[in-house]
Amino acid sequence: MKDKERSIFKDLLPLYHEGLLSKETAEWIEEAAENDEELQKILKMSEAELPKEQIASSVHESQMFKRINRKLSLYQLMFMAISFFLAIRTSLLNESFGFILWYAVLGLAVYLFYRDIKLVILLSFAPIFIWGMGDILAGWDAADGTGFVEHLLYAVFGAFMLAVIHCFFAAAGMMIGWLSLKLKESS
Known part of the structure; x- marks a missing residue:
């Protein structure tokens, strides 16, 4: 041949x-x-099959994945902190309507990173509620003739309504994130 x-x-x-x-x-x-x-x-x-030989790797997978996950978590936290800062900075308590956009971004980011509705609600509701309570209670001296209990109830109701408004826009952002994930899954 x-x-x-x-x-x-x-x-x-x-x-x-x-x-x-x-x-x-x-x-x-x-x-x-x-x-x-x-x-x-x-x-x-x-x-004939070739002999299978184990190759010793110098890479420790668990350490590598820990390092990667740590970096991803750091980036997530940085992005969340920036979103949270912008959302709080533009809240209705600062007499700004930019909160509509930034709370939607906050809701979107939290949902896409953690896929947890409770966390979206907590991060959008709790800080504004606490801030609103403090802001309204700090103005007690300006509330002519109201008693402490009445002013406290007013503060709770006012802070609650303020937090609900902010939470609504965060929920809108969360829904955008949920819909984008569903569209991605279906395609």
């Missing part, structure tokens, strides 16, 4: 073992191996 045909024979062996050759080409390989002892040896060697 010529050197060119031997090279073709060797090149076709992987396809032959996978059963990817046409019937005629597979028969040619079998006939060539029958007529040549060297090709028979090559055919038998190619059928």
Whole structure:
């Protein structure tokens, strides 16, 4: 057999073992191996499985994944802190209507990162509620003639309504995140 045909024979062996050759080409390989002892040896060697050797890796997977997860968590926290800062900075207590956008961004970011509705509600409701309570209670001296209990009830109700308004826009952002995840899953 010529050197060119031997090279073709060797090149076709992987396809032959996978059963990817046409019937005629597979028969040619079998006939060539029958007529040549060297090709028979090559055919038998190619059928034998190679010894599987464990390769020692210098990479510790658990440490690598811990490091990656730590970085991702840090980036998530940084993004969340920026969103939270912008949301609080533009809240209704600062007499700004930019809170509508930033609380939607806060709700979207929290939901996309943690996929937890309770966390979205907590992060959008609790800080504004506490801030609103403090702000209204700090103005008690300006509330002419109201008693402490009456002013406290007014503070609770006012802070609650303020927090609900902010929470509503965070929930709108959360719904955008939920819908985008559902669209991504369906496609």
